[in-house]
Amino acid sequence: MTLTKMRTAAASSLAAAGLLFTLAACSAPAATPPTSSAPAPSATASPSASGPCDGVKVIVDSGALKQDAADKSVCVPVDAPTLASEVLEEADVKTEGTVTYPKELACRVNGVPAADFDIKHKGGTYREECGKMPAAFAYWSLWVKPASGAWAYAQEGLATLKVSPGESLELLFTVDGNPAAPAA
Numbered sequence: 001m002t003l004t005k006m007r008t009a010a011a012s013s014l015a016a017a018g019l020l021f022t023l024a025a026c027s028a029p030a031a032t033p034p035t036s037s038a039p040a041p042s043a044t045a046s047p048s049a050s051g052p053c054d055g056v057k058v059i060v061d062s063g064a065l066k067q068d069a070a071d072k073s074v075c076v077p078v079d080a081p082t083l084a085s086e087v088l089e090e091a092d093v094k095t096e097g098t099v100t101y102p103k104e105l106a107c108r109v110n111g112v113p114a115a116d117f118d119i120k121h122k123g124g125t126y127r128e129e130c131g132k133m134p135a136a137f138a139y140w141s142l143w144v145k146p147a148s149g150a151w152a153y154a155q156e157g158l159a160t161l162k163v164s165p166g167e168s169l170e171l172l173f174t175v176d177g178n179p180a181a182p183a184a
Helices: 003-027 084-090
Strands: 056-061 072-076 119-121 124-126 138-145 168-175
Touching (some): 056 084, 119 168
Parallel strands (some): 056 168
Antiparallel strands (some): 056 072, 119 124, 138 168
16 A cells, blocks of 8 residues: 555545544534632642642653653643643643644644654655644554543544543653553
8 A cells, every 4th residue: 555545545644534523523512611710720740640630631742753742741620621732721831733634633742743753654764744634653642541540542632522520631642653552
């Protein structure tokens, strides 16, 4: 299979996933505006990815890229279900979507992978352009973990996914399926 055919197949698969995220968002209950006029507390550094957090623990792991500058682990104080995009913003995690899906997914996180960065994968090298969908073999995945439970692949995108106090939210970069999931 040629690289062009692989990209077309990958884009079709990821577009279908994006459609599922959009459909799930349409069926989600409407958000209730906060009743407090007090400003939201700022994110605080967490001692480690496994340390305690009274809010939502946010983890950014560049995984197979090994770009430590993007990696982060912070605790964002929240007291109610909150949109993942707002939690990431409060954690000072900068996400960039694609031209086609600017708010639904993450193409770059904290500038990683840079537009001029060669991503090495089993098919050669690739540079992320953030046009339609990231490549199916090299992308940021979104994960959620309940207070006591296992990591699960998020079933919604950044714009619609809500996380609650005690949960963890992770953005993990995967190349050729590695790493397959966040560390325990």
